[in-house]
Amino acid sequence: MCAVVTRNGGAREVIAWQTGTARLLPRMLAGRGSGPLFLTDRKAWPSVAVDDVDPSMGKARLSCRNAAELFEDHTGVLVDGPYTLHQLRHSWLPHAAEEGASPPVLMKLSGHTSVRSLAEYARVSDEGLRRYQADSDPAARRRRGH
Known part of the structure; x- marks a missing residue:
């Protein structure tokens, strides 16, 4: 989709x-076909932009600050938590890189416009590099019957 x-x-x-x-x-x-996806639990102030209000309920879009606070509060109980929304956004990039996604695909997925900024987040782990080398080794593939 x-x-x-x-x-x-x-x-x-x-x-x-x-x-x-x-x-x-x-x-x-x-x-809904338009308007905010994540809503606050209260009605919007009159000063909130029309695009940031759900027309059927009159509730405001959840602000980035409130979303970040909620996310960090609820991930504080996790191992190595709390996490930030920024960490969530970029958490899957190393996995996609290790799975073999190309830089253009990673850039499209993440919204980065330069390879330099992408490289900060799409770092491959030592284990991922070893797995890639083993999977792409012609001698190893022959031994496995590929």
Whole structure:
């Protein structure tokens, strides 16, 4: 599944998501075609921009600050927690890199516009490098019968 989104700065692009997210989205969207996805638990102030208010409920979009606080509060109980939304956003990039995703794919997935900024987050672990080397070794593939 995919959708067109507007990124910070106004750039529009297509994003794609996996099955688990696709199964959750209908419940989260609840029939809405526009407006905020994550809502606060209270009505919006009159000064809140129209695009940041759910028209059917009158509730405001969850601010980045509030979302970050909630996320950090709820991940504080996890091992090595609490985590930040920034960490969540980039947590899967090393895994995708280790699975063999190319730099252009990683850049598209993450929204990075330069390889330099991508390289800060898509670091391959020592174990990932060993696995890649073993899987791409022609002699090892012959031994395995590939």
